[in-house]
Amino acid sequence: MTDYLRERFEDVDLTPGQGKISATIAVGLGLLSLLGGFCFLFPNLLTTPEFRAFYSADVLRMVLFAGIAIAFCAGFISVWRHQDPRYGLAGMIMACMAALLGSGRIDMPPVDGRSLYAGLDYFILTLLVLALVFVPMERIYPKDPEQRVLRRGWITDMKYFLFSHVGLQLISFFTVIPIQVFLHDKVDIGFQQAIASQPLWLQFIEILIVVDLGSYWIHRAFHEVPWLWRFHAVHHSTQQMDWLASSRLHVVEIVANRFVGYLPIFILGFSPSAVYAYLVFISFHAIFIHANVRFRFPLLRWVIATPEFHHWHHSSEDEAVDKNYAAFLPLYDKLFGTLHMPDKLAARYGTRASTQVPEGVVQQFTFPFRRSS
Numbered sequence: 001m002t003d004y005l006r007e008r009f010e011d012v013d014l015t016p017g018q019g020k021i022s023a024t025i026a027v028g029l030g031l032l033s034l035l036g037g038f039c040f041l042f043p044n045l046l047t048t049p050e051f052r053a054f055y056s057a058d059v060l061r062m063v064l065f066a067g068i069a070i071a072f073c074a075g076f077i078s079v080w081r082h083q084d085p086r087y088g089l090a091g092m093i094m095a096c097m098a099a100l101l102g103s104g105r106i107d108m109p110p111v112d113g114r115s116l117y118a119g120l121d122y123f124i125l126t127l128l129v130l131a132l133v134f135v136p137m138e139r140i141y142p143k144d145p146e147q148r149v150l151r152r153g154w155i156t157d158m159k160y161f162l163f164s165h166v167g168l169q170l171i172s173f174f175t176v177i178p179i180q181v182f183l184h185d186k187v188d189i190g191f192q193q194a195i196a197s198q199p200l201w202l203q204f205i206e207i208l209i210v211v212d213l214g215s216y217w218i219h220r221a222f223h224e225v226p227w228l229w230r231f232h233a234v235h236h237s238t239q240q241m242d243w244l245a246s247s248r249l250h251v252v253e254i255v256a257n258r259f260v261g262y263l264p265i266f267i268l269g270f271s272p273s274a275v276y277a278y279l280v281f282i283s284f285h286a287i288f289i290h291a292n293v294r295f296r297f298p299l300l301r302w303v304i305a306t307p308e309f310h311h312w313h314h315s316s317e318d319e320a321v322d323k324n325y326a327a328f329l330p331l332y333d334k335l336f337g338t339l340h341m342p343d344k345l346a347a348r349y350g351t352r353a354s355t356q357v358p359e360g361v362v363q364q365f366t367f368p369f370r371r372s373s
Contacts, residue, residue: 005155006359012150019082024150026075026091028131032124033067034094037101039121040064046120064102067128071095123165134243134291143294143311143345144240151240159361161247164254171254179259179266192269203274204281207265208328211278214260216332219325222253229355230368237357237364239350241311246290250368285328290314294345301341304328308345315346 014021039046040061047055072095078088135149164171195203222232234250249257265275289310297306305328313324323340326332333339351357357367 009150010155011148011152014149017081019078019080019088022074023078023082023087023091026071026078026088027094028091029067029071030075030091030094030098032128033064033071033098034101035120036060036064036067036124037098039124040102044117046118048119048122049117051121061102064098068095068099068102071098118166120166123162126165127161130243130287134287138242138292141293141295143292143307147240147242147292151242153238153240153359154242154244156359156361156364157238157244157248160249161244163251163361164247164249171258179262187267187269189269195269196271196274200271200274200277203270204277206268207270207274207278208282210264210268211261211282212326212328213332214264215257215327216325216336218256218260219327220336220338222256223322223325227368233351233355233357234364234367236314236349236351236355238314240292241290241314241349242292243287243290246287250365252368282328302330305330309341311346311349312340312342314349316348316350316352317346320346321352 012020012024014024043052071091075088075090075092075095078091079085080088082088139149195206198206219232222228231250231253235248235253238245238248270278285305289305289307291307293307295306296308300306301308305324305326309324309330312320315321319342320340323338324330324333325338330339330341357364
């Protein structure tokens with residue numbers, strides 16, 4: 001199935017006038033609408049408990065049916081313009097199925113923190129918002145104008161994106177919960193209350209400084225310790241950079257990064273509002289610095305990590321290998337001698353010949369555990 005999808009849906013030319021753009025919109029929105037319909041049907045199982053209190057059933061239903069209408073219309077246009085009508089028809093069929101599922105009610109039951117759930121709503125809403133922001137941005141300000149929206153490898157990255165959002169509870173189980181249990185009776189409550197009483201903007205800056213220091217060293221370890229590099233090589237295996245490439249992370253690296261990031265947050269006791277603001281900001285920033293955009297930010301690039309800064313980290317060019325480890329503050333790379341910011345932009349990505357990472361999520365998951373040749 002994966003080979004079938006890669007053959008037909010990767011490296012696709014979406015030149016206007018062929019009906020392929022409308023087919024892509026029809027299938028994409030049709031599938032998201034269908035998944036949204038299932039969220040309406042099984043809210044306890046498929047929606048994120050922390051988000052339910054903020055949902056309005058009427059607003060969500062309006063968004064759902066707007067997506068259904070656009071998917072159906074795009075499918076109709078694709079059938080009319082495309083030489084192969086199957087994809088447009090598939091989008092129309094999924095839109096109709098979503099309309100049937102979405103006609104039910106979405107309940108907002110009491111939140112049970114111990115109940116199992118899949119954050120399918122988180123995946124749908126995040127993917128929709130990010131695609132609406134980054135796809136036009138990368139088309140208007142592309143670093144590589146020849147790179148296609150449906151580039152080679154995007155299906156693999158979409159699977160990683162799905163897991164990192166739907167598997168939110170699993171990731172939390174291996175990171176947040178152990179830290180909370182371990183630190184429950186070992187922290188200084190008075191010290192934490194003093195930290196949490198600071199202005200939110202100051203806490204936000206402190207979180208950035210403290211967490212980025214830990215992130216720098218764990219990131220550097222994943223590069224410079226050979227057996228850890230095999231996990232991180234999965235992230236570097238993409239040869240074309242865009243917003244979706246940020247999702248390609250081995251689960252072991254995700255757990256390690258989350259653990260290192262959450263540990264100082266829980267020890268210092270920052271307020272939940274400051275932590276949420278940090279998580280939202282840093283999540284968007286992590287996607288932005290992978291995007292296929294040509295922004296240079298002449299002064300800002302020395303203060304915070306930009307796409308230019310992080311693209312050099314992903315470059316397979318000799319001068320860029322093992323450089324620019326900081327997630328947000330290039331200052332740490334400057335202090336520890338790993339900063340690389342020439343006047344040109346990176347031109348080549350991926351791992352070097354000494355590390356050949358296979359295609360596909362399953363193969364990439366098992367890759368670090370195989371005997372190296």
